[in-house]
Amino acid sequence: MNRPGIKTALLRHETVLLVVVVLEWFCFNAMGPSFGSLDNTFDLLRHSVGIGLLALAMTPVILTGGIDLSVGSLLGLCAVLFGKFWRDAGLPIPLAAAVTLVCGAAAGGLNAVLIARWRLPALIVTLGTFSLFRGLAEALTHGVDTFTNFPAAFLFLGQEHWLGMPAQAPIFLLIAAGVWLLVHRTTLGRSFRAIGYAPEGARYAGLPVSRRLALVYVLAGIIAAIAAIIYTARLGQAKADAGTGYELLAITAVVLGGTSIFGGSGTVHGTLLGTAAIAILNNGLVHARQPREVAGMLTGLLLILALAGASLPKVLAQRWPRRQNAPH
Amino acid sequence: MTGGKIKLRDWSAAVVLGVLLVLLAVFAPAFYQPQPLLSLLAREAPALVVACGAALVIICRQIDISVGSQFAVCSVAAGLLAAQGLPLLLVVPLSIAVGTLLGAINGVLVAGLRLPSIVVTLATMVTWREGLRWLRQGQFVDLPDGTQWLGLSQTAGQWTLIVAALLGLLGLVWATQHLALGRFIYAVGSDAEAARLSGIRPQMITFLVFVLMGALAGLAAVMNLVQSPQVDPKAGTGLELKAIAAAVVGGVEITGGRGRLWGVLAGLLLLACIGPALTHLHLEAYWEKAIQGGIILLAVVADGWRHRK
Numbered sequence: 001m002n003r004p005g006i007k008t009a010l011l012r013h014e015t016v017l018l019v020v021v022v023l024e025w026f027c028f029n030a031m032g033p034s035f036g037s038l039d040n041t042f043d044l045l046r047h048s049v050g051i052g053l054l055a056l057a058m059t060p061v062i063l064t065g066g067i068d069l070s071v072g073s074l075l076g077l078c079a080v081l082f083g084k085f086w087r088d089a090g091l092p093i094p095l096a097a098a099v100t101l102v103c104g105a106a107a108g109g110l111n112a113v114l115i116a117r118w119r120l121p122a123l124i125v126t127l128g129t130f131s132l133f134r135g136l137a138e139a140l141t142h143g144v145d146t147f148t149n150f151p152a153a154f155l156f157l158g159q160e161h162w163l164g165m166p167a168q169a170p171i172f173l174l175i176a177a178g179v180w181l182l183v184h185r186t187t188l189g190r191s192f193r194a195i196g197y198a199p200e201g202a203r204y205a206g207l208p209v210s211r212r213l214a215l216v217y218v219l220a221g222i223i224a225a226i227a228a229i230i231y232t233a234r235l236g237q238a239k240a241d242a243g244t245g246y247e248l249l250a251i252t253a254v255v256l257g258g259t260s261i262f263g264g265s266g267t268v269h270g271t272l273l274g275t276a277a278i279a280i281l282n283n284g285l286v287h288a289r290q291p292r293e294v295a296g297m298l299t300g301l302l303l304i305l306a307l308a309g310a311s312l313p314k315v316l317a318q319r320w321p322r323r324q325n326a327p328h
Numbered sequence: 329m330t331g332g333k334i335k336l337r338d339w340s341a342a343v344v345l346g347v348l349l350v351l352l353a354v355f356a357p358a359f360y361q362p363q364p365l366l367s368l369l370a371r372e373a374p375a376l377v378v379a380c381g382a383a384l385v386i387i388c389r390q391i392d393i394s395v396g397s398q399f400a401v402c403s404v405a406a407g408l409l410a411a412q413g414l415p416l417l418l419v420v421p422l423s424i425a426v427g428t429l430l431g432a433i434n435g436v437l438v439a440g441l442r443l444p445s446i447v448v449t450l451a452t453m454v455t456w457r458e459g460l461r462w463l464r465q466g467q468f469v470d471l472p473d474g475t476q477w478l479g480l481s482q483t484a485g486q487w488t489l490i491v492a493a494l495l496g497l498l499g500l501v502w503a504t505q506h507l508a509l510g511r512f513i514y515a516v517g518s519d520a521e522a523a524r525l526s527g528i529r530p531q532m533i534t535f536l537v538f539v540l541m542g543a544l545a546g547l548a549a550v551m552n553l554v555q556s557p558q559v560d561p562k563a564g565t566g567l568e569l570k571a572i573a574a575a576v577v578g579g580v581e582i583t584g585g586r587g588r589l590w591g592v593l594a595g596l597l598l599l600a601c602i603g604p605a606l607t608h609l610h611l612e613a614y615w616e617k618a619i620q621g622g623i624i625l626l627a628v629v630a631d632g633w634r635h636r637k
Binding site: 067114118119120121123124125127128129130131132133134135136138139141142143248251252255261262291293294295296297299300301303304307308311312314315 | 391437440441442443444446447448450451452453454455457458459461462465569572573576582583612614615616617618619620621622624625628629631632
């Protein structure tokens with residue numbers, strides 16, 4: 001794993017992605033004046049915070065070799081719960097937010113118990129909770145109830161400026177920095193990669209695998225709850241369908257960012273670049289008067305290309321091993 | 329892990345379904361009106377075809393979440409062909425051909441390039457779905473008059489679809505139990521390396537399973553298309569999760585190599601009956617999705633519990 005060849009390849013992936021992001025930016029800038037304006041940049045930031053947060057939550061999960069399909073549904077459930085606590089239970093906003101975070105942690109805890117403690121496959125467990133959380137959100141609102149008329153002080157978080165940028169940007173940067181430090185600068189983060197690389201090996205090396213796995217799913221739940229509150233503040237309303245399909249965009253951002261879907265390798269800054277690539281593509285194409293669907297299609301193709309680009313040389317080398325060994 | 333326990337898990341979905349049906353018979357006999365019941369079964373017939381394919385993919389230790397989008401592409405393609413005046417007899421194979429092509433693309437990426445199927449099919453799901461939205465802009469396809477219910481009366485058409493889906497299920501059950509190719513799927517799913525050492529080409533089997541999945545999605549698309557006068561370009565949204573859920577609830581293990589296609593039928597019917605059952609038991613229908621999620625979790629827990637024993 002520590003061979004320099006793989007390391008440089010990883011480095012190259014993120015560098016390439018950075019170049020792609022910068023190129024995207026300049027291309028869309030050249031196409032029209034509206035894209036590069038400060039207003040649009042802020043708009044872009046506001047819109048990408050939700051998916052960015054879920055992608056940040058997803059990164060440690062995928063690093064451990066797992067997956068969490070339930071984060072988008074959990075965003076919806078937390079948005080509804082937040083609205084319920086505030087409007088129906090009459091809690092003040094900060095308290096409602098705090099209780100929502102606890103609920104997010106508990107929902108992540110349900111995934112954690114099933115995946116980490118009972119060792120059930122993450123894909124199918126989170127498929128179940130994907131349906132369960134969205135279903136609870138629908139049941140709580142009877143499918144139609146919407147929470148609106150939040151106080152202006154709360155909407156400030158999603159719609160106003162603070163420190164010269166959109167108010168949610170500092171929160172996002174803080175969480176991104178936190179996740180980056182956790183994954184790249186702590187033994188905890190190192191253990192995530194060890195577990196993803198070889199779960200049995202990690203166990204024999206004395207790592208508390210169950211507890212570490214539980215941690216990443218609970219963390220994902222908490223971050224999804226934060227994303228729900230910011231999402232509600234941006235739109236000014238909370239509905240049961242909040243965040244539908246976000247889990248797929250988050251996974252795309254993470255994989256595009258160079259994290260191996262099998263676990264064991266990947267970086268948080270790669271995830272941030274992946275999120276940026278998707279967000280700029282979406283926003284830029286809309287400004288270039290292209291339909292939104294083209295952006296979605298290109299995101300899918302980009303994901304396939306990123307994967308195939310990483311795997312094709314290996315497959316070719318396997319199929320024609322001699323060619324690789326031949327002297328150049 | 330004794331044989332008895334495996335059988336119990338194979339039948340557990342059917343047992344739960346039976347209990348639910350008995351409960352309905354006692355507390356809500358109105359559920360057993362022939363026409364709504366027939367409509368329910370006909371509506372679920374295409375889903376059964378797709379769920380069988382999904383089960384085979386899972387038995388092969390892969391996953392395909394692009395089936396909903398494949399289904400939508402095939403639906404629109406078949407609808408456009410039918411609108412051009414092509415007879416249904418030609419539309420069916422052409423729709424299957426489109427599905428086969430889409431399945432082959434997944435197959436090449438997964439088996440040929442050794443990419444993880446969850447990500448590949450995630451990407452193709454988004455690509456096909458968005459591409460279709462771009463091309464059609466949400467427009468419905470109007471079907472010619474003779475298309476609905478295959479030109480038969482509604483009841484006859486519904487029976488035809490149900491019988492066709494059951495025949496498809498029977499054929500696949502027979503194939504997985506008696507054809508070498510069917511057994512190979514189980515072999516590759518339980519241990520690809522052991523399968524390779526015994527002379528099976530795991531990548532080829534994986535490729536074929538994805539191709540079969542696409543073909544079944546194409547067939548299901550036509551079975552769905554003949555039930556309405558128009559084709560919705562959003563058809564099949566969420567179908568992939570329904571199919572996977574039916575397979576898992578029916579006892580197909582997500583870790584590959586184990587599961588019976590009969591179970592898929594029970595799993596699908598169980599999940600499909602929840603909605604109408606809630607209505608007839610005068611409970612709030614909004615709980616449907618939450619209960620389905622709970623059933624999936626219970627099925628997984630049951631699988632895990634058995635392995636621990």
